[in-house]
Amino acid sequence: MTDKKTLFIDGREVEFTDEPNILEVIRKAGMNVPTFCYRPDLTSFGACRMCVVEIEGRGIQSSCTMPPEAGLKIHLNTERTRRIRKTVLELLLANHDKECLTCDKSGNCELQKYSEEYGIKQIRYPEKSLEDYLPVDDSSPSLVRDPNKCILCGACVRACSEFQGHAVLGFANRGSKTVVQPMNGRPLGQVDCVNCGQCAAVCPTGALTIKSDVEKVWKEITNPNKKIAVQMAPATRVAIGEIFGLEPGENSIKKMNEALRRIGFDLIFDTNFSADLTIMEEATEFLERLKSGKNLPLFTSCCPAWVKYLEDQHPDMLEHLSSCKSPMSMLSPVLCELVPKHFNIERENLVVVAIMPCTAKKYECKRSELSHNGHPDTDYVLTTQELGRMIREAGIDFSALKGEDSDSPFGEYTGAGTIFGASGGVAEAAVRTAYEFATGEQLNDVDIKQMRGTTNRSRDIELDLKGTKLVVRVVSTLKEAEKSIQEIKEGKAQFQMLEVMACPGGCINGGGQPRSCDDSKIKQERAEGLYKEDSELTIRKSHMNPSIQKLYQEYLEHPNSHKAHEILHTVYSNRFAGSYKDI
Numbered sequence: 001m002t003d004k005k006t007l008f009i010d011g012r013e014v015e016f017t018d019e020p021n022i023l024e025v026i027r028k029a030g031m032n033v034p035t036f037c038y039r040p041d042l043t044s045f046g047a048c049r050m051c052v053v054e055i056e057g058r059g060i061q062s063s064c065t066m067p068p069e070a071g072l073k074i075h076l077n078t079e080r081t082r083r084i085r086k087t088v089l090e091l092l093l094a095n096h097d098k099e100c101l102t103c104d105k106s107g108n109c110e111l112q113k114y115s116e117e118y119g120i121k122q123i124r125y126p127e128k129s130l131e132d133y134l135p136v137d138d139s140s141p142s143l144v145r146d147p148n149k150c151i152l153c154g155a156c157v158r159a160c161s162e163f164q165g166h167a168v169l170g171f172a173n174r175g176s177k178t179v180v181q182p183m184n185g186r187p188l189g190q191v192d193c194v195n196c197g198q199c200a201a202v203c204p205t206g207a208l209t210i211k212s213d214v215e216k217v218w219k220e221i222t223n224p225n226k227k228i229a230v231q232m233a234p235a236t237r238v239a240i241g242e243i244f245g246l247e248p249g250e251n252s253i254k255k256m257n258e259a260l261r262r263i264g265f266d267l268i269f270d271t272n273f274s275a276d277l278t279i280m281e282e283a284t285e286f287l288e289r290l291k292s293g294k295n296l297p298l299f300t301s302c303c304p305a306w307v308k309y310l311e312d313q314h315p316d317m318l319e320h321l322s323s324c325k326s327p328m329s330m331l332s333p334v335l336c337e338l339v340p341k342h343f344n345i346e347r348e349n350l351v352v353v354a355i356m357p358c359t360a361k362k363y364e365c366k367r368s369e370l371s372h373n374g375h376p377d378t379d380y381v382l383t384t385q386e387l388g389r390m391i392r393e394a395g396i397d398f399s400a401l402k403g404e405d406s407d408s409p410f411g412e413y414t415g416a417g418t419i420f421g422a423s424g425g426v427a428e429a430a431v432r433t434a435y436e437f438a439t440g441e442q443l444n445d446v447d448i449k450q451m452r453g454t455t456n457r458s459r460d461i462e463l464d465l466k467g468t469k470l471v472v473r474v475v476s477t478l479k480e481a482e483k484s485i486q487e488i489k490e491g492k493a494q495f496q497m498l499e500v501m502a503c504p505g506g507c508i509n510g511g512g513q514p515r516s517c518d519d520s521k522i523k524q525e526r527a528e529g530l531y532k533e534d535s536e537l538t539i540r541k542s543h544m545n546p547s548i549q550k551l552y553q554e555y556l557e558h559p560n561s562h563k564a565h566e567i568l569h570t571v572y573s574n575r576f577a578g579s580y581k582d583i
Helices: 022-028 079-094 110-117 155-164 198-202 214-221 234-238 240-244 253-263 271-292 304-313 315-320 327-343 360-364 384-393 415-421 425-439 478-489 521-536 546-556 562-568
Strands: 005-009 012-016 052-055 059-062 073-075 143-145 169-172 179-182 208-210 227-232 267-270 350-356 380-383 458-465 468-476 497-501
Touching: 005 022, 012 022, 052 079, 059 079, 079 110, 155 169, 155 198, 155 478, 198 208, 214 227, 214 350, 214 380, 214 384, 227 253, 227 271, 227 327, 234 240, 234 253, 234 271, 234 384, 234 415, 234 521, 240 253, 240 384, 253 267, 253 384, 267 271, 267 327, 271 327, 271 415, 271 425, 271 546, 271 562, 304 315, 304 360, 304 478, 315 478, 327 350, 327 360, 327 546, 327 562, 350 384, 360 380, 380 384, 415 425, 415 521, 425 458, 425 468, 425 497, 458 478, 468 478, 478 497, 546 562
Parallel strands: 005 073, 227 267, 227 350, 350 380, 468 497
Antiparallel strands: 005 012, 052 059, 052 073, 143 208, 169 179, 458 468
């Protein structure tokens, strides 16, 4: 048991244990100080100086970088600390593009929030001239970078380096000319960014934002000649409610269905259905590789950031990557093929929209491999945040919705499908089916809890497939994935399957989800919401989904059939040597 110690905050005695810094002790005690650069999941940087506190005998200190000590007497809101914070805000605002009304972060901007809280009405410092403004970079399919709104907090730089080990973004120049930019000042769309969006997730201002397709989708919805089919990923249902005041992890899938119909979407399907479809294909593929001993370990292929990372950095490892498309990119061609027949719609009038937790899905839907006759299978990807904006724009009281079911036949799913949104979920779902495919016996205990977790970013799970010993490795963040790749290249890998999700904790923490970077518990609550739905569903194994069985009987024949490969599988490309013109 960890020994408890005490210190004093504004005269109150407060206990602390293993908190890494004074700021976490302050927050644990139900108080707070402002900060731009601190994120619990990243290393402390101490760049912004907003979180300063005054400590008796120590003077002014940065609370995010100073470890707690027993007996410290800390004061949060002295005249000096308030003056420092106001000065910092004024300096930032003097150098900032203050077009707040047209900024995507308006209402969610920390600079805007603290300026209001501290009553900043005048700026005493010279403001930046128009000649000093830098061009906005919208070259990426997923993100928009506006350097004129950057406050140099460094959170995006650390997220890219510490989560993905990639260092796409970095500081350049010195003094007043310092900027954060991609390597050599190149546009974001021309470097090896994997589009994960974690930089935008930690950005406190509008310097990095999601590239929005909201207006394009509204235009399609209001076109009387178009029919709009929409699919929603597992992780979106346990996060969308946060935008409207619901608790993290609350399953809002039925409310989402109703909201989407009210907005004007014609057909509502669930990506959980195609998560089950993915398991049918991937589990079969894994067992075939296990039998032949070739191209092991198998890499899961659901995460588009991970796929692009391999293509960019390790094309020699692509033979390990499952040929399965992601659930989004499996369901879209199925919809394009079968919805016109089922619902008497002309194919050219069908528009497929995907609601995803992931900014990299915007990149994925534009890949040439995921199109048919020059037409993309998925026309548009909207993130959870973008859907929240549409719901508000439509004047819908989301929390008051009673909820509706999705449409059939592509809306029925199992518990295995829903856990795809959490790190370890894809592997757990695959094992549930692979065990029964391999042994012909029923797997009674489907809860493989050792695969679950949002804090441990790499874990090995040993399994017994009726005498065949297996090791499955689950990792989140590309930095952890890189370690596994090096083990394979050095001949040290002992695992047969590798599940990789680029975002910490998995899709529940995707770059398109509502902000969660200030509270690590939110990821766990979202994951628990998915596992709760899994436990409550009658069917919890993908191959037991009757709609999936019917799809194979009537259309796909059997898992890994020639027809299934035409529709549900793809190939990957060597994008090494600086060739990033892939979309």
